[in-house]
Amino acid sequence: xxxxxxxxxxxxxxxxxxxxxxxxxxxxxxxxxxxxxxxxxxxxxxxxxxxxxxxxxxxxxxxxxxxxxxxxxxxxxxxxxxxxxxxxxxxxxxxxxxxxxxxxxxxxxxxxxxxxxxxxxxxxxxxxxxxxxxxxxxxxxxxxxxxxxxxxxxxxxxxxxxxxxxxxxxxxxxxxxxxxxxxxxxxxxxxxxxxxxxxxxxxxxxxxxxxxxxxxxxxxxxxxxxxxxxxxxxxxxxxxxxxxxxxxxxxxxxxxxxxxxxxxxxxxxxxxxxxxxxxxxxxxxxxxxxxxxxxxxxxxxxxxxxxxxxxxxxxxxxxxx
Numbered sequence: 001x002x003x004x005x006x007x008x009x010x011x012x013x014x015x016x017x018x019x020x021x022x023x024x025x026x027x028x029x030x031x032x033x034x035x036x037x038x039x040x041x042x043x044x045x046x047x048x049x050x051x052x053x054x055x056x057x058x059x060x061x062x063x064x065x066x067x068x069x070x071x072x073x074x075x076x077x078x079x080x081x082x083x084x085x086x087x088x089x090x091x092x093x094x095x096x097x098x099x100x101x102x103x104x105x106x107x108x109x110x111x112x113x114x115x116x117x118x119x120x121x122x123x124x125x126x127x128x129x130x131x132x133x134x135x136x137x138x139x140x141x142x143x144x145x146x147x148x149x150x151x152x153x154x155x156x157x158x159x160x161x162x163x164x165x166x167x168x169x170x171x172x173x174x175x176x177x178x179x180x181x182x183x184x185x186x187x188x189x190x191x192x193x194x195x196x197x198x199x200x201x202x203x204x205x206x207x208x209x210x211x212x213x214x215x216x217x218x219x220x221x222x223x224x225x226x227x228x229x230x231x232x233x234x235x236x237x238x239x240x241x242x243x244x245x246x247x248x249x250x251x252x253x254x255x256x257x258x259x260x261x262x263x264x265x266x267x268x269x270x271x272x273x274x275x276x277x278x279x280x281x282x283x284x285x286x287x288x289x290x291x292x293x294x295x296x297x298x299x300x301x302x303x304x305x306x307x308x309x310x311x312x313x314x315x316x317x318x319x320x321x
Contacts, residue, residue, distance in 0.1 A: 005236050007229050009266050015181045015224075016269035017043065017121055019316055024112075024119040026062065028054050028127030030187040030230065033251070037260045040283060041276045042312075042319045046115045049108040050142070051090020054127040054191075055157065056165040056206075058142035061088055063169040066112035067176055072105040074098065080147055087134065087141040094145065117176050121267075125230075126210070127187040129157040129202040130194050156202065162209035170213070170225065183226045183267070184210045188234030188259075190249055203231065228266060230259050275312070282308050282321060 017023065023038060023045040025031040035047035053059050065088070077084050083094045084101040093108070095101040116122070131140045132152040144152060157165075166184075173180055186206050190199050214225055234243070234251060241248060243255040251259070268276075285305045290298045309321045 007233050007237060007262070009229075009262055011266055012226070015120070017267050018269040018272045019043065019275055021120040022115070022118050023121045023123060024115045025123045025125075026053060026059050027123075027125035027185075028052060028187040028189065029250075030127070030185070030189055031123065031125045033256045034123065034125075034260060034263060037256075040279075042279050042316070042321075044318055046111065048090070049112045049115075050088065050105075051092040053090070053142055055129065055131050055140075055142075056126055056162050056169075056209075057131060057140045057157070058088070059124060059126075060165045060169040061142065062109075062112060063116065063172050066109050066116055067172045069113060070109055072102050072109070074102070076105070077101055080145060085143075085145040087139065087143065087145070090143050091145050113176075116173055116180070119177060119180050121181045121183060122173060123183045123185065123228075125185045125187050126162075126206045127189065128191045128194065128199075129162060129205040130191065130198070131155050131157055156198075157205060159205050159208045159212065162205055163212050166209060166213045179224070181224050181226065183228055184214075185228045186210070186231040188231045188251060188255075192249060207231070228263060230263070233259050233262055275316075278308065278312060279319075282312070286321065 021043065023043060025035045025038075025045060025047045027048070029052050032047055032052070035045060038045045039047075050062050053062065072086070076088070077086050077098060079085075079098070083096055084098045085091065085094045086101065086105055089105060089108075093101065093104055095104065132144055132154055133140050135151055135153055140155075141152070170182060173182065186203060190196075191202065192199055194202060210227060214227055234255065238251070238255050238258060243252055243258070244250065245252050282305060285301070285308075288301075290301075292298060313319050313321070
């Protein structure tokens with residue numbers, strides 16, 4: 001008896017992620033779920049240098065600004081609720097000091113530029129097609145920073161709008177890194193504050209635009225653009241609410257682990273598996289809490305753990321435990 005519909009997956013035959021890879025992850029909070037797994041297994045990666053970005057225009061803005069080496073100045077930030085903010089970044093970067101915020105924005109834009117130039121893989125997760133436009137400046141913002149809603153108009157990006165945005169930031173990436181493999185996903189996290197029907201419409205626009213980009217026969221970059229079905233896995237394979245967190249919106253840790261294993265099947269090379277196993281053994285050892293930390297057995301355990309760490313760090317100098 002088959003009690004589950006399965007999304008057919010097969011490993012990519014070229015350009016998989018191994019321990020020589022360098023990964024940039026941009027987009028919605030689902031990016032950070034995958035990023036945490038890459039962190040755990042010590043792959044080189046940079047996650048959301050401007051914080052979580054929910055919609056494609058925000059991601060386009062970050063990539064365009066990084067490639068063109070934008071320098072943030074005083075006119076790019078504003079003061080609200082006792083902190084300085086940028087409408088182009090998540091509130092995780094906000095600061096009580098204007099100078100500190102500008103320094104952080106300029107440092108992160110440089111990190112982003114460097115990572116775009118050197119990345120072997122860029123994972124982009126789109127969360128929503130709904131955007132907020134600042135009425136005064138007519139600019140679409142990445143984050144409202146709890147500025148009163150009356151200051152913004154809410155809009156649903158059309159499929160054409162999203163496709164144009166994707167085309168622009170792919171072109172920017174390719175202008176500085178022709179060999180980057182760009183993997184698109186749609187976040188399985190539902191934006192129910194927009195409404196149930198509105199969320200479905202939003203996801204449909206994102207999916208249609210991504211596949212329109214992938215299906216552009218004239219695109220010279222098509223061979224390095226990919227889609228990973230995280231949204232479909234959550235909606236079809238994991239449709240039971242036991243796979244959701246307490247808010248009934250975000251995926252549970254079980255679901256995150258399930259989707260990560262699916263991603264690993266497709267995108268992580270077999271050659272990396274042995275190293276991942278060794279890292280997992282060390283990570284579990286570091287989390288172990290002994291009954292008697294002074295015992296001879298535990299001291300021997302720590303010694304062996306240290307030797308394993310030293311060997312991996314010698315083989316992969318970028319690793320640190």
